[in-house]
Amino acid sequence: MEEGNIHPQLESPNPKSNSTSPPPPPAPPQIPITWPEDGVVSSSWVTNLMHTFDWASRAIPPSEFPSVLPVSVFDKLVLTASKILHKEPNCVKIDxxxxxxxxxxxxxxxxxxxxxxxxxxxxxxxAGYPSEDRFFVFNGDYVDRGAWGLEVFLLLLAWKVLMPQRVYLLRGNHESKYCTSVYGFEKEVSMKYGDNGKHVYRKCLGCFEGLPLASIIAGKVYTAHGGLFRGTFVTPSKRGKNKKKNRKVVHNPEVNALTLGSLEELEKARRSVLDPPWEGSNLIPGDVLWSDPSMNAGLSPNKERGIGLLWGPDCTEEFLKKYNLKLIIRSHEGPDARDKRQDLGGMDKGYTVDHIVESGKLITLFSAPDYPQFQATAERYRNKGAFIILEPPHFDTPIYHSFEAVTPRPKVNPYYDFEDVIDSDEELDLQSMVADS
Known part of the structure; x- marks a missing residue:
C-alpha cells in the first residue's frame, strides 16, 4: 500500500467510546468549513471544527482534506493565531x-x-474544555508520528484564537523543520494539501517559530517541553573596554564551565529559529526543547541527542529554590525513550516523578497513549497517556489523570518510515539540520 493512504473504519464520533465493533457512521457535518463572516471565532465554530476533523478522519481520504478545510480558511486561522503567539514572551506568566x-x-x-x-x-x-476558570498549558510536540498532526495543531490554534488568555501553546522539539521532515508532518501536509502542501507547511513552520518556550503558573510551577537550560555570561570585546556595543554573549562549551540558566536569560533568548542551534550563541532554545533530566549531579552535554543538556537533582533543587517554585513539569520523553533510561522511571502511566528534592519535584508528562500508534502492534508500548490538573489555592500539587487510547481508531499508514528512522530523536543528523537551516 502506498504510504499515507487511509482506509477508514466508520466509527462513533464519541472519543470516549471503547467499543470494539464499528457502529453506524456518524452524520457528515456541513463542509467545507468557512471562516466567520465577522472574523471572530466563536465557541461553536471551534467545537464544530473538532467534530468535523473527527468525522473527516474516519470518512474521507487525506487527499480530500481541502474539501473540509480550504486553504483560504487555513491561512486565516494560522495568521490570526500567529499574530497572538508572536506577541507572547518566551516564558508566559499565568497568574x-x-x-x-x-x-x-x-x-x-x-x-x-x-x-x-x-x-x-x-x-x-x-479534562473539560477551556473556559474562564479552566486554563490549559500544552507542552509541545503536537505533530509528527501520528497521522493527524495537522488537525491537532489547527484545532489547538483555534482554541488559542478563541481564548488567548486561557490556552497556552508552548513549543516542542518537533515543532521544527528538521523533525517534521523526518517524522512525518511534512509528508502528511503534502498528502492532505497536494499542490498547496508547500505553502501550508511553510505557514505552519512560521507559526512554530512564534510558539513560546516555557510558562510559569501561579508563580509556583515551571513548564517547558525539555526542561532546564544553560546560563550565558558576557565578555568584553578585544576592540575596547568602553564600547558597550562590542560586548557579546558567549556560551561556554566546556563541560566544567556549564552553569544553570536564569529566567532573565530565557526571556532574552531568540526563539524565532526553525531549528534551534546546538552550537553558537543562541543555545537556550535548544536546551529548553531538547534537554533531559538525569540522576547524576550537575550539568553535562546531552550526547545521546546531540543537542541540549542533561541535568541532575541538584540543578532541579537550585532552580526551584532560586525562584521559589514547587514543580517543574516537562515532557519530551515517551515510553520508547524511557525504555532506554534505566536510571529513570518508565512511561506506563503517562507520567513519572523523576526528581524529589527539598524544594519540590520534577515531573515528566506524556499525553500520547498507545504510542506510537502506527507502528506494528508488537512494537507499540501500550502506555497510558496522562494530563495534570493544578487546583487552587496554590496550584502546586499535581493531580494526575491517566487515560487509555481511544479505540477503535481509523486505520491509516504512517507518514514516515518508522522501521529505519531513529528512535527518540537520538543522534540527530546535525549536518542535515545545518543544510536545512
Whole structure:
C-alpha cells in the first residue's frame, strides 16, 4: 500500500467510546468549513471544527482534506493565531494578571500528543474544555508520528484564537523543520494539501517559530517541553573596554564551565529559529526543547541527542529554590525513550516523578497513549497517556489523570518510515539540520 493512504473504519464520533465493533457512521457535518463572516471565532465554530476533523478522519481520504478545510480558511486561522503567539514572551506568566483566580480556577497541563487526534479530543472532553476558570498549558510536540498532526495543531490554534488568555501553546522539539521532515508532518501536509502542501507547511513552520518556550503558573510551577537550560555570561570585546556595543554573549562549551540558566536569560533568548542551534550563541532554545533530566549531579552535554543538556537533582533543587517554585513539569520523553533510561522511571502511566528534592519535584508528562500508534502492534508500548490538573489555592500539587487510547481508531499508514528512522530523536543528523537551516 502506498504510504499515507487511509482506509477508514466508520466509527462513533464519541472519543470516549471503547467499543470494539464499528457502529453506524456518524452524520457528515456541513463542509467545507468557512471562516466567520465577522472574523471572530466563536465557541461553536471551534467545537464544530473538532467534530468535523473527527468525522473527516474516519470518512474521507487525506487527499480530500481541502474539501473540509480550504486553504483560504487555513491561512486565516494560522495568521490570526500567529499574530497572538508572536506577541507572547518566551516564558508566559499565568497568574492573577492573566485571570487566574486563586479560588475558582484550575490549570490543565498536557504533554506530547504527536498527532493523535482522537486521544486529544478525548483529553479535552475528559479534562473539560477551556473556559474562564479552566486554563490549559500544552507542552509541545503536537505533530509528527501520528497521522493527524495537522488537525491537532489547527484545532489547538483555534482554541488559542478563541481564548488567548486561557490556552497556552508552548513549543516542542518537533515543532521544527528538521523533525517534521523526518517524522512525518511534512509528508502528511503534502498528502492532505497536494499542490498547496508547500505553502501550508511553510505557514505552519512560521507559526512554530512564534510558539513560546516555557510558562510559569501561579508563580509556583515551571513548564517547558525539555526542561532546564544553560546560563550565558558576557565578555568584553578585544576592540575596547568602553564600547558597550562590542560586548557579546558567549556560551561556554566546556563541560566544567556549564552553569544553570536564569529566567532573565530565557526571556532574552531568540526563539524565532526553525531549528534551534546546538552550537553558537543562541543555545537556550535548544536546551529548553531538547534537554533531559538525569540522576547524576550537575550539568553535562546531552550526547545521546546531540543537542541540549542533561541535568541532575541538584540543578532541579537550585532552580526551584532560586525562584521559589514547587514543580517543574516537562515532557519530551515517551515510553520508547524511557525504555532506554534505566536510571529513570518508565512511561506506563503517562507520567513519572523523576526528581524529589527539598524544594519540590520534577515531573515528566506524556499525553500520547498507545504510542506510537502506527507502528506494528508488537512494537507499540501500550502506555497510558496522562494530563495534570493544578487546583487552587496554590496550584502546586499535581493531580494526575491517566487515560487509555481511544479505540477503535481509523486505520491509516504512517507518514514516515518508522522501521529505519531513529528512535527518540537520538543522534540527530546535525549536518542535515545545518543544510536545512
Amino acid at each position: 492573577e494578571d492573566s485571570g487566574l483566580n486563586s479560588e475558582s480556577s484550575s490549570v490543565v497541563v498536557v504533554g506530547d500528543v504527536h498527532g493523535q487526534l482522537h486521544d486529544v479530543l478525548f483529553l479535552l472532553g475528559d
